Amino acid sequence: MNNPLNTLPTTRREFIKWGGRGIGLIAFSRFAPSFLVESTLAATPAPEKDRSILVLVQLAGGNDGLNTVIPFEDADYYRLRPTLGIKKEDALPLGDTLGLHPSMTALHALIKNGQAGIVQNVGYPNPNHSHFRSTEIWETGSSSGEFLPTGWIGRFLDNACAGIPDGKEADPVAVHVSNEMPQSFVSAQTHPTFGLNGSGGRGNPENLAFLEKLIHHEDHGANANVSFLRSTMMDALVTDKKVQRVLGGYKTEAGYPGTPFAQSLRNVAALVAAGMSTRVYFVSLGGFDTHSNQANTHQRQLQTLSDGLAAFQRDLVAKKLDSQVLTMTFSEFGRRPNENESRGTDHGTAAPLFVMGSCLQGGSLHGTSPSLKLQRNQDVTFTTDFRQVYATVLDKWFSFPTDKVLGKTYEPLTFI
């Protein structure tokens, strides 16, 4: 092999051949060699088409729900939002009383043709106003006063991915497009996850090749943690190499915008299209913490979100992958119904979230809108628990028993 980057096996067949050279499974037998990948080269088996995939889109900072889905027939809305309120004639209609923010034309079109929907007024009892804590509540799927050590996706993986025999699983089960692994992925058992971060960190090829050699090195006397670290590092290196090749070779006509967010979604589409057996992707869009002069910022944010999501969906449809993928947004909280003195909004509670995919049914609006009969600095009261949304995804999308992940059952919604 001339290219020092290519010393690791990237297909099952290569792996077996390579295993024959004495590097093989024995050293890692306690841990599934999950780097066995099977779809990037022409001769490898076709990807599994029946896998349901979830794409989580985090709107970090707390998205202003009331200016995302606008109750334009509600006088209280304009009482609470004297300068920030979006006029009825500007909103993109979603029915007689609600409209979408004017910058979200692309997503609006998807909603109109049934490929996207809105779950209204989603939150939880005893809401917490701290970004950190409320994000943790959403990501762990806990109650307000409860501290769970694992994330809801992590518990899904613990339950759904346990018992897969060694060597059968291929790709990372969950991929996050960010530097830090999201709390949602934290699990009690170890699963191959992968962080797709923009910033290099791959080191120079010479070091990498040497590192790979050291990791491949077979040592029967190695303790369990050495084996664990070797297999995790090998997974990371092999996956990284595969991912870079997939991303570099990806062709799409979907016309993704140039925003980093849209590019992240493009990368997710590329991995899905490559037939990766990954079940969950996590993409984050920051900048929703709009305490002051929010109008322009929020408009940009929502446009980034809308255009990015629409391009992603377009891409999936073109590749006939749309039936495999469900996309869902979430944010740690909505914002205070009344605007503040700086033409911004402070931390609030419940807010709408978006779902997107060709599996959707039951119309574009789910749940009920919040009542705005509120005093100054009063928050809206949620009408749909976020765990009902999770339950819907687990139950109807992953066909997985909800209580194993959420501790109990929640009444699912009807968007799937």
Add this chain to the structure above:
Amino acid sequence: MKLDIPLQDAWQPLPAKDWNEDTARHLLRRAGWAAQPAEVDRLMKDGLTASLDRLFPAKANPFPKPRLIIGIENDTEAFAKKLRAAETPEQKKILQREQRERQQQAVQDLSIKWLQFASVPENAVAEKWVLFFSDVYVISQESVQNTAWVYAFQDTLRQLGFGPAPDLAKAVSRTPAMIRYLNLQESKIGTPNENFARELLELFLLGEGNYTEQDIKESARAFTGYREKLGVFHFAPAQHDNGPKTIFGQTGPFAGDDVIDLAFTRPAAGRFLPHEMVKFYLTDDGIPIEYLTAIGDWWRGTGYDLRQLAQHFFGSRIFFDPAFRGNYIKSPIQFYLGLVQDLHLNVAPFPRHALNALRLMGENPFRPPNVRGWVGGRMWINSGTLNSRRQLVETLFTPINEDNLNADEQVQLVAARSAGLSDFTVTNERLGTILTSMTSAQITDLFVNYFLTVRVDADFRANVLAFLSDPTAKDPLARLRSTAITLLQSPEYQLC
């Protein structure tokens, strides 16, 4: 996990015949961050008992209060006044935002200063002990906000960390940081807040299953009236519930301190902290309960003295048992400070070096994820954190480009240099002296023996030697640098 060492031997002192450079290194790596040769020599010269006496002193070296913390403390009253005088909510908000930024800057500065302090071999063991306690008694700057309180909290752990455990618990319950973090501030007669009482029994003193819900409810009543006023503990008698309470089967008009004393009458109290020590210092698999009961019974006899516990633990046969060599996944802080010590570097004085790396590796100083603290062990490791560990090693071998530093960083660099700290990265000059004075085989042995705790076999060494002495390599110095970097990135170096 099952242990080979019999129970009756486990907590006996290490026999003198087993005290050697290997055991000395194990002690330095586990109780501190790394085993610098000079420190190993010193341990060998002093012997185990005298070394334990020095490493776990009656009083830890004081960690000087950073200037920014002093500034915040001095401004506490003035700021409170300004906030009260704010005429509009808008003005108030601006003040609060400024204060948040100031606190944020202060916690970064505190983190760097602490890393610098803890990296000095003389302080390493005591500061790791402080880090251990901050993973038992958890608070977070993220939620406490006031960085001066965070400093004061940590200093409480440092000041009382080698005294009786009940004294430490009582002092912690009076720190403004804890009062804020676990909602004691709002807890009053009639409406006690259970948050602190629950974590006190579950996470600080006894562990789950060793108390009842009733014990928590009644304990919460005992802690009503604990307040913080301008950063100072203050007991509000009018808010305190002084009625009779039944806790662990005993009834009386108990106050907070009584709850702590009562908890220490439970057998679980003796087991709990040794169990936490095992997980923090020895193995995340834990050890069988009878081993914990044994040391717990002994510890109770000392009046729960923490210094004696530490010396007993770190001098025991079980601590030096071969099963616990090279099996422990370094925490990000240990990985970083271990690198700093192994490479004889100084902690770089600006956040972007160490703090960014620590955050990405999953251990943001003073900001644990939640009240349980960091879980540790294999939870430290995933593809992202391993990548960040690799990047950190590269950073430590890449000269700082001073043209790229912002104004703050320039100032911090000048200040650090004038304090005698200047070796932030491994330079080619240092690598060059190795290259000119040693053969490739000697360098291989030096690197493998010095950096790796895990025993590696002859093939591993052969791979290193082959890479190092590759005749096609154009630049021997670059090759040497690559060798060092890669060994420090290897799975083996993640363990100690």
